Amino acid sequence: MSRPVTDHSTDRLATPLVTVPGIGPRRAALLQRIGLETVRDVLWQIPRDVIDLTNVTPVRKLKVDERQTVRGVVVDIDARPLSGNRSLTAILVDCGDGAVRATWFNQPWVVKRFRVGDLVLLSGRFRRWRNQWEVNQPLVQWLTDDEVDSAAAGAYCRYPLTEGLSQGEMRRIVRECLQFGLGSVADPLPRSFRQRLHVPPLRQAIHDVHLPPSPTAFEAARRRLLLDDLLEFSLGVLLRRRAWKSVSNVPRIEITPKVDARIRALFPFALTDDQNRAVREIAQDLASGRAMHRLLQADVGAGKTVVALYAMLATIAAGYQTALMAPTELLAAQHWQVVEEWLAHSRVQRILLTGQLTNRERTCALDQIREGQIQLVVGTQAVIQRDVRFARLGLVVIDEQHKFGVMQRAWFSSDRMCPHMLVMTATPIPRSLCLTQFGDLDVTVIRQLPPGRRPVATYRVDSAERRRRAWQFVRERLKEGRQAYVVCPRVGGEAFAGTANAGVPASGGLFAPAADIADPAAGSAQSPPDPEPTVRDEQDDASAVGGIGAVEAARELQAGELRGFRVGLAHGRMPREEKLRAMELFRQGELDVLVCTTVVEVGVDVPNATLMIVLDADRFGLSQLHQLRGRVGRGRFQGYCLLFSESRTEDAVARLEALEKHADGFTIAEVDFELRGPGDVLGTRQHGRLPLRAARLPRDQKMLFEAYRVAEELVESGRIDTPEFAALKTCVLERFGDVTAPLKTG
Ligand code: ADP
Ligand code: MG
Secondary structure, eight states: OOOOOOOHHHHHHTOBGGGSTTTHHHHHHHHHHTTOOBHHHHHHOOOSEEEESTTBOOGGGOOTTSEEEEEEEEEEEEEEEOSTTOEEEEEEEEOSSOEEEEEEESOGGGGGGOOTTOEEEEEEEEEEETTEEEEESOEEEEEOHHHHHOTTOSEEEEOOOOTTOOHHHHHHHHHHHHHHHGGGOOOOSOHHHHHHHTOOOHHHHHHHHHSOSSHHHHHHHHHHHHHHHHHHHHHHHHHHHHHHHHOOOOOOOOOOHHHHHHHHHHSSSOOOHHHHHHHHHHHHHHHTTSOOEEEEEEOTTSOOHHHHHHHHHHHHHTTOEEEEEESSHHHHHHHHHHHHHHTTTOOOOEEEEOTTSOHHHHHHHHHHHHHTOOOEEEEEHHHHHHHOOOSSEEEEEEESOSOHHHHHHHHOOTTSOOOEEEEEEOSOOOHHHHHHHHTTSEEEEEOOOOTTOOOOEEEEEOSHHHHHHHHHHHHHHHHTTOEEEEEOSBOOOGGGOSOHHHHSOTTTTTTHHHHHHSOTTTOTTTSOOOSSOOHHHHHHHHTOSSSOBHHHHHHHHHHTTTTTSOEEEEOTTSOHHHHHHHHHHHHTTSOSEEEEOGGGTTTOOOTTEEEEEETTGGGSOHHHHHHHHTTSSOSSSOOEEEEEOOOOOHHHHHHHHHHHHOOOHHHHHHHHHHHHOHHHHHOSGGGOOOSOSSOOTTTTHHHHHHHHHHHHHHHHTTGGGSGGGHHHHHHHHHHHOOTTOTTOOO
């Protein structure tokens, strides 16, 4: 597509800072370090905070012992030692209508910060002393001449800085840029629209955010810049969603009552109300003649697999193929087990595509898929997207994928049919975060747990006495035949690089089962590492930041609290086969306890495992802990989650208490989001950056909802396509690329 028309005024804003008069190469280089390269970057940044200058008190109006601010010029500096080891530093500030003395005791270095002639603001509590106003240890803010002279400056902005750049310099740079570029700022929002949203014109906002006549004006200006950011973002995702929906070569899949009944008969249970609602929404999408792009979000254990399978079977019944893609081989294998179990009496032609297939099996399978004989394919994203060509692909189900947009487009092509897309996630995500990550998808939420499921009883274990009782409790449950996970924050066992089980002395019988696992023929040294590093495994290794290691924990427990029980080990640094076999033995009940890292986080389903013990629990994200406890109590028995933590920090206690108190993953996610921000909630480190320019979450989430609503209205009414909003649309396209062209694969 052709680039949107840019006129000279926007070019001026795109001017590199180095060419702006009064900035120069040295400062341009410093600015680049904090991400500021053009005049636009400088003007659109929002100051860190503002100091209110309208509240400067004239000396004659000062009141004793109230917090006040004065402004003046330093006229005298005095530093003198007192008796003992003490010292007194004082400056005299002339405020025009009187003088103020500021003092510091025992901070002799303070004297170096002042020069006679400095313009300063002093904030503090004032008192009268020997006929003179005095303030001890005030907050000091230095001003430059022109700032004080400028009558417009009713408040005073402070910016994020980098070493070598002072606030004074930054403010000078901002003023240069205002002079250079403010005249070129064009407002993309029509006047009536602005008035409706109660925001100032853009040029005024940019001026006021840097040279605010008052704190109120600053707030209004800031709000305008945030709103623009969020509005453009919302329009970006909504226009993309509309473009996807406009694609017409999409399979139309109608589900007759007969097909519906046949599918339901395959499941060993009736669907819950939430599941039925999800199925209805998906069925509508599939029959609509437009591509489905739906996110199926469910709390752990709420049962989204069955909903996805319903959609897949309906697709097959309509004569199309379908694929279920997981992020790791392990998860793909687990999905496959469920598929096999439920489709045991069905004629659906299906296959699990894994690295284990021989070349011949693989080639044969790929041929059959290309010819359309195989109807249902399960595999990893990597494998399916790289190798597989489908004859008539009708529906793709994607499990646990947070980077959807990128992948999405890979499936579009103008000459092929466009499949429906269902994305699943078991990470409850607060709504604002969901918008930034999946704003271009329709969302279905399943909150309700299947009938008879009791919430996992969760307890903090934070003292020696409680630890003793906790292990006692664990032993009792194990004796009753239940099983336990013990999750550690890191792998540990660094001394035994590579495979942990190999480092365990065989003689002690510490790892009786694990010793069986180690394949003597392969030998741990030669065992190939996992050929496909997985999302969870990466995280597993990355989390080695402290806390107890699984290798050590396993050894200690086997020799101590859990002596006599069969303890195994699974973590992301073990050779893949070894890890899978440990998990398989646990699943079959051949191990009582599985000591592990977060490799068990997603998907493992062992109904007899009722105990989840997390060591150094404060080192995990809250949402992650919620995921972990979702692994237990899935069968007939009550599940227990014991969170071991010695940490007494407020944050740690608050987070673990939230888990004790709330069973609902969505509530947990909100708490986590408030306490920790987006990174923790999304669970992987790569997702720290949101696609927003100035706005921050959760701080600005209310405004995000407002902007999204407004954007929806503009897109649904088609007003976004009218000349009135052409400038705004151009901003969106410049920022996000051509979101109006779904078939562009880039
Ligand atoms: P998740 O959403 O965490 O992936 P699953 O789809 O794995 O949840 O389902 C969790 C467990 O609940 C599975 O063992 C599944 O068979 C069971 N389950 C799902 N839906 C129902 C239902 N409607 N009634 C009874 N059990 C159900
Ligand atoms: Mg599942």
